[in-house]
Structures are given as C-alpha cells and as structure tokens.
Amino acid sequence: MIRLEHVSKTYEAGVQAVTDVSLHIAPGEFVFIVGDSGSGKSTLIKLLLKELNPTHGKIIVGGKDLEKINRRQIPRYRRNVGVVFQNFRLLQDRNVYENVAFAMRVVESPKKDIKRKVPTILSLVGLAAKYRALPRQLSGGEQQRVAIARALVNEPKILLADEPTGNLDNRNAWEIMKLLDEINQRGTTVVVVTHNMDFIKTMNKRVITIKKGVVVDDQGGEEI
Amino acid sequence: MRLSTLSYNFHQGIVNIWKNKMFSLASIATMTACIFLLGVFYSIGVNFESMVRNAEEGVxxxxxxxxxxxxxxxxxxxxxxxxxxxxxxxxxxxxxxxxxxxxxxxxxxxxxxxxxxxxxxxxxxxxxxxxxxxxxxxxxxxxxxxxxxxxxxxxxxSDVAANTLTDFNRLIKYISFGVIAILIAVAAFLISNTITVGISVRKEEIAIMKLIGAKDSFVRAPFVVEGVTIGLIGSVIPLILLFILYQRILTYVAEKFDALSNLFSFVPVKEVFHFLIPVSLILGVGIGFLGSRFTLKRHLKV
Known part of the structure; x- marks a missing residue:
C-alpha cells in the first residue's frame, strides 16, 4: 500500500529531516511510527500527503508514484488518504455535523450522499448525539473523534494520524487508539505517528522507530 | 461543478461577507465612492462635451x-x-x-x-x-x-472661441480619464486587500480543505463570490445615487435657473445611464472577480 525507496528530505535551510528511508506498509496494516520530536516523523507524514516532495528517492502509495502526480492531480490523490492531526484542526465556527460534511462537500459529493453518510460515520465514532455541538463545546477526545470521522467519511484506503493523542489525557487517548484499531479492523491501512510508548507496548502492532531521520528499528513487520 | 456545490460555495461567499462585515463594508464603500466619482466625472464630461458641441454649432x-x-x-x-x-x-x-x-x-x-x-x-x-x-x-x-x-x-x-473650446474639451477629457484610472486602481487594490484579510482569517480552513482533497476551484469559489458580490453591490449603490442626483439636478436647474436651461441643454438621464450602467457593472464585477482571483493565486500553494 505504501512503499518508500531510499527517501531523503533536506529542507531549504540545509536541515536533513529524513535520510535514506526505505519501508513497505502492506494493505490493511496498522503501523506505529515512533521517535523523539525532531526525528522526522512529521516530515514522513507530509511526504505521504505530498505536502512536501522528497529530495531523493521514490514514494509509491496505492500503486501511484507520487513524483508523477502533478499539482492538478494532488486533490484526487489526497482523497484516498485520510489525515488526523494532534491539534484536531476542526473548523471552530461550524458544528460537528458541518465539520464532517465539509470533507464531503470539498470532494463535491452529492447532497443525498452527505445526508446519508455523515450520521453513519458520527455513530461509528460515538458522536451521533452531539452532531449540533460546536468544537469548543466538546472535550479533546470528542474533538479528535470528529477529526477522525472527517478523515474517514470519504472512505480513504489509508488513514494517517499525526500524534492523534498528543493533546489528550490517558483515558481519552486510549479511546482514540481503540477507535483507530476498530477502523483498521474494517480494512483501512492505519499509520499512527506517536511518541507514547504505553500504547505501543500494549497494542502489539508493527513499530517503526526513527532517530534523526533514519529508520533504526522495524519490529513486527517485514523490512524491505 | 455540481449544482449543490455551486450553491454551497455561493452560500459560503455570502457568509464570508457577513463574517468580515467591517472589511466588506469598507470595500463596498470604497467601490461605491469610486464608481460614484466615475459617474460624476462622466456626467460632467458628457454634458460639457454636449455643451461644447452646441457651442461649436454656433461658431x-x-x-x-x-x-x-x-x-x-x-x-x-x-x-x-x-x-x-x-x-x-x-x-x-x-x-x-x-x-x-x-x-x-x-x-x-x-x-x-x-x-x-x-x-x-x-x-x-x-x-x-x-x-x-x-x-x-x-x-x-x-x-x-x-x-x-x-x-x-x-x-x-473667431479664432479665440474655437481654440478655447477645443483645448478646454481636451483638458476635461484628460482629467476625467486620469481620475477614472486612479479610482479604478484604488478600488482594485482595496478589494484585493479585503480578500487578503479574508484569506488570512481563513488560512487554516484553506489548508484543511487542501489537505482533504479540495480542488483549487473549490477553494477559490467562495472568495470569488465574495469579491464579485462586493463589486456588484459597490456598483449598484452609486448607480442608484447618481440616477437620483442627476434627475434632481436636472429638475432643480430647470426650475430655478430658467435662463440657464435655455442656454445649456443637459444630456438626458437615459442617455447618460445607457453608458454608465453597463460600464459600472462591468467595472464593479470585473474588479471584484479579478481582485479576488489574483489575490488567491498566491495563497493556494498548500
């Protein structure tokens, strides 16, 4: 599903964020990418979203070489990759329903599909009853659920989560991890960037460890 | 673009105007002032030209x-x-x-x-x-x-009469063109500024849209609706004001300065607005459209 071949990324200031990373994530896998802050984890997510282009190497997602996707084709590519952020990135002036519906409107889904799918996905993340609440009226965990619902509503094959529990207390963080696991059970490939070792030990998933931009460990999955 | 997407974007554009009330009002006011002054200069110019033509006929x-x-x-x-x-x-x-x-x-x-x-x-x-x-x-x-x-x-x-009329007519034309050009530039700059403020307020929203797969046209649409609506309102208001004012002046001059109205014949309101309505609307909508489009171009690279 995701293949990185000798990928390096050097920022304009000369900072080497990722160095010669090669890895393969199979369809339906649940993978943790761990590392200290500044280790290059977030750069990896940005490379996978094609927010950034690698300086060297090749990234292939869902059979597509990202280098060959031009600017006009980026929106279509991103529709297959759901993304969740540490700070949720919800639209503060719109309610729960509108935040999720927004993702479908952006991809120009028909109105009737929006009306049908948004309540379903809100039920999946356990927020059906709070569909009219504004983000500021929700707890951190609930806001992250809205963000996950938004990421999933267009049925992407891959879900990228960048520190999804970074702003949450332990109980809420666990709830979110369980939800991501459930989503993975339904067939979505899930990549979670985190530095919380508690989940990693308990959940028994593949863990890729990055240090100073280099993959130093890859446990529980096949390395290429 | 789907009809539902179009109506959503149109709605968002109007909501944006409402959310940025102060800047939108400032833009509408500037646009109104610009088009109003343009109308005033045009009306003076066209009437003066007609008077010169009448005078020329007498020479x-x-x-x-x-x-x-x-x-x-x-x-x-x-x-x-x-x-x-x-x-x-x-x-x-x-x-x-x-x-x-x-x-x-x-x-x-x-x-x-x-x-x-x-x-x-x-x-x-x-x-x-x-x-x-x-x-x-x-x-x-x-x-x-x-x-x-x-x-x-x-x-x-009469050498003096002919030269004075020709020179004065030319001077009025140059001044009108100059003032109109400056006003158009000012209006375009201000609309672009309003859109820039709107973009900076909604930078996060634009970034989210782009990350979840929005096409540039989808991101752009509400801003273009905003610019065009501001331009449209900013050109309709001065047209109404000018229409009322022009008619009032015509009536006032006819009533109070009977001798003057025999001396000068004003260009009829219909004839003035035959030119002013399309030009003002095209300018207003055009400036709104181009102002928003060019401003956005710089902010869509996410």
Missing part, C-alpha cells in the same frame, strides 16, 4: 465676396465650401437678408427709423456665406483654404 465662419464678384464666382465658392468634409452646413445670406437681420437687431423692428435707408442698403456689399463646422479644431485649415479662393474678399472667424 460660424463668414465669407465675404469682392465687390465685383460675379454670381458664377459666388456659386463656385459655394460649391467649394460644400465639398469640404469639416463643413456641417452653410447658407448664403444676400445683402438684403443681411440688412433685414440687422434692422431687426439694431432698430428692434422700428420701420420708421430704418426707413432712412429705404433706398440705400448700407450693407450692399455684405452678401456672404455663413459656414458651420462639425469640428471647430478644423477651422484654421478651412479659413486658409477659403482665403485663397477667387472672389473672396474677407473671411471672418
């Missing part, structure tokens, strides 16, 4: 003949005049007609006073052609031509 060149000029010569001069393209019309005024007209002006129709000259027309050598031009600026070349014709004794014309 005549008079051709007097040699005392011994034969009828054939006078006729030949008439034909030479009619062949000139700058001549709007010309008429032959015989010595008798000239005397009749003089009597009317000078003796105020007092036949007894004028009877002294009954058998002796003092203007016997004053038969002439009066020539009216369609463009006063061509007067000099026509006069030079006429003076060379056989049988022409003298050519009377």
């Amino acid at each position: 005549a060149v008079t051709v007097l003949f040699n005392a011994d000029a034969s009828e054939e010569q006078i006729q030949a001069i008439g034909e030479a005049i009619s062949a000139r393209s700058e001549v709007a019309k010309y008429e032959f005024i015989s010595a008798e007609e000239a005397w009749e007209s003089y009597k009317m002006d000078y003796f105020n129709g007092d036949e007894e006073a004028a009877a002294v000259f009954a058998d002796d027309n003092p203007l016997a050598d004053s038969a002439s052609y009066s020539i009216y031009l369609n463009d006063v600026s061509m007067q000099d070349s026509l006069v030079a031509y006429l003076e060379k014709l056989d049988g022409v004794r003298e050519v009377h014309y």
Whole structure:
C-alpha cells in the first residue's frame, strides 16, 4: 500500500529531516511510527500527503508514484488518504455535523450522499448525539473523534494520524487508539505517528522507530 | 461543478461577507465612492462635451465676396465650401437678408427709423456665406483654404472661441480619464486587500480543505463570490445615487435657473445611464472577480 525507496528530505535551510528511508506498509496494516520530536516523523507524514516532495528517492502509495502526480492531480490523490492531526484542526465556527460534511462537500459529493453518510460515520465514532455541538463545546477526545470521522467519511484506503493523542489525557487517548484499531479492523491501512510508548507496548502492532531521520528499528513487520 | 456545490460555495461567499462585515463594508464603500466619482466625472464630461458641441454649432465662419464678384464666382465658392468634409452646413445670406437681420437687431423692428435707408442698403456689399463646422479644431485649415479662393474678399472667424473650446474639451477629457484610472486602481487594490484579510482569517480552513482533497476551484469559489458580490453591490449603490442626483439636478436647474436651461441643454438621464450602467457593472464585477482571483493565486500553494 505504501512503499518508500531510499527517501531523503533536506529542507531549504540545509536541515536533513529524513535520510535514506526505505519501508513497505502492506494493505490493511496498522503501523506505529515512533521517535523523539525532531526525528522526522512529521516530515514522513507530509511526504505521504505530498505536502512536501522528497529530495531523493521514490514514494509509491496505492500503486501511484507520487513524483508523477502533478499539482492538478494532488486533490484526487489526497482523497484516498485520510489525515488526523494532534491539534484536531476542526473548523471552530461550524458544528460537528458541518465539520464532517465539509470533507464531503470539498470532494463535491452529492447532497443525498452527505445526508446519508455523515450520521453513519458520527455513530461509528460515538458522536451521533452531539452532531449540533460546536468544537469548543466538546472535550479533546470528542474533538479528535470528529477529526477522525472527517478523515474517514470519504472512505480513504489509508488513514494517517499525526500524534492523534498528543493533546489528550490517558483515558481519552486510549479511546482514540481503540477507535483507530476498530477502523483498521474494517480494512483501512492505519499509520499512527506517536511518541507514547504505553500504547505501543500494549497494542502489539508493527513499530517503526526513527532517530534523526533514519529508520533504526522495524519490529513486527517485514523490512524491505 | 455540481449544482449543490455551486450553491454551497455561493452560500459560503455570502457568509464570508457577513463574517468580515467591517472589511466588506469598507470595500463596498470604497467601490461605491469610486464608481460614484466615475459617474460624476462622466456626467460632467458628457454634458460639457454636449455643451461644447452646441457651442461649436454656433461658431460660424463668414465669407465675404469682392465687390465685383460675379454670381458664377459666388456659386463656385459655394460649391467649394460644400465639398469640404469639416463643413456641417452653410447658407448664403444676400445683402438684403443681411440688412433685414440687422434692422431687426439694431432698430428692434422700428420701420420708421430704418426707413432712412429705404433706398440705400448700407450693407450692399455684405452678401456672404455663413459656414458651420462639425469640428471647430478644423477651422484654421478651412479659413486658409477659403482665403485663397477667387472672389473672396474677407473671411471672418473667431479664432479665440474655437481654440478655447477645443483645448478646454481636451483638458476635461484628460482629467476625467486620469481620475477614472486612479479610482479604478484604488478600488482594485482595496478589494484585493479585503480578500487578503479574508484569506488570512481563513488560512487554516484553506489548508484543511487542501489537505482533504479540495480542488483549487473549490477553494477559490467562495472568495470569488465574495469579491464579485462586493463589486456588484459597490456598483449598484452609486448607480442608484447618481440616477437620483442627476434627475434632481436636472429638475432643480430647470426650475430655478430658467435662463440657464435655455442656454445649456443637459444630456438626458437615459442617455447618460445607457453608458454608465453597463460600464459600472462591468467595472464593479470585473474588479471584484479579478481582485479576488489574483489575490488567491498566491495563497493556494498548500
């Protein structure tokens, strides 16, 4: 599903964020990418979203070489990759329903599909009853659920989560991890960037460890 | 784009205007002021031009003949005049007609006073052609031509009137164009500024849209709706104001300055707005559209 071949990324200031990373994530896998802050984890997510282009190497997602996707084709590519952020990135002036519906409107889904799918996905993340609440009226965990619902509503094959529990207390963080696991059970490939070792030990998933931009460990999955 | 997407984007554009109330109002006000001033300058310009044209029609060149000029010569001069393209019309005024007209002006129709000259027309050598031009600026070349014709004794014309009218008309045109160009630039700059503020407020929203797969056209649409709506409102308001004001001025001048309204004839409101409505709407909508589009171009690279 995701293949990185000798990928390096050097920022304009000369900072080497990722160095010669090669890895393969199979369809339906649940993978943790761990590392200290500044280790290059977030750069990896940005490379996978094609927010950034690698300086060297090749990234292939869902059979597509990202280098060959031009600017006009980026929106279509991103529709297959759901993304969740540490700070949720919800639209503060719109309610729960509108935040999720927004993702479908952006991809120009028909109105009737929006009306049908948004309540379903809100039920999946356990927020059906709070569909009219504004983000500021929700707890951190609930806001992250809205963000996950938004990421999933267009049925992407891959879900990228960048520190999804970074702003949450332990109980809420666990709830979110369980939800991501459930989503993975339904067939979505899930990549979670985190530095919380508690989940990693308990959940028994593949863990890729990055240090100073280099993959130093890859446990529980096949390395290429 | 789907109909539902279009209506969503249209709705978002209107919501954006409402959310950025102060900046939107400032833009509408500036646009209104610009188009209003444009209308004022245009109205003044078009009326002045019409007055100049009327005045030009009154400026005549008079051709007097040699005392011994034969009828054939006078006729030949008439034909030479009619062949000139700058001549709007010309008429032959015989010595008798000239005397009749003089009597009317000078003796105020007092036949007894004028009877002294009954058998002796003092203007016997004053038969002439009066020539009216369609463009006063061509007067000099026509006069030079006429003076060379056989049988022409003298050519009377008003050099000062012709030059002043032409120069003044040109000056008004240049000033109007200059002011209108500056106003358009100011309006475009302000609309672009409003959109920039709107973008900076919604930077996060734009970034989220792009990350979840929005096309540039989808991101752009509400901002374009916003710019075009501001431009449209900003051109309709001044048009209404100008319409009311122009009609009021026409009525006021007609009522209070009766003599003036005989002297100048204002261009009818219909004729002025026949030009002003489409130009203002195209300018307003065009500036709104281009202002928002170009401003956004710099912010869509996520």
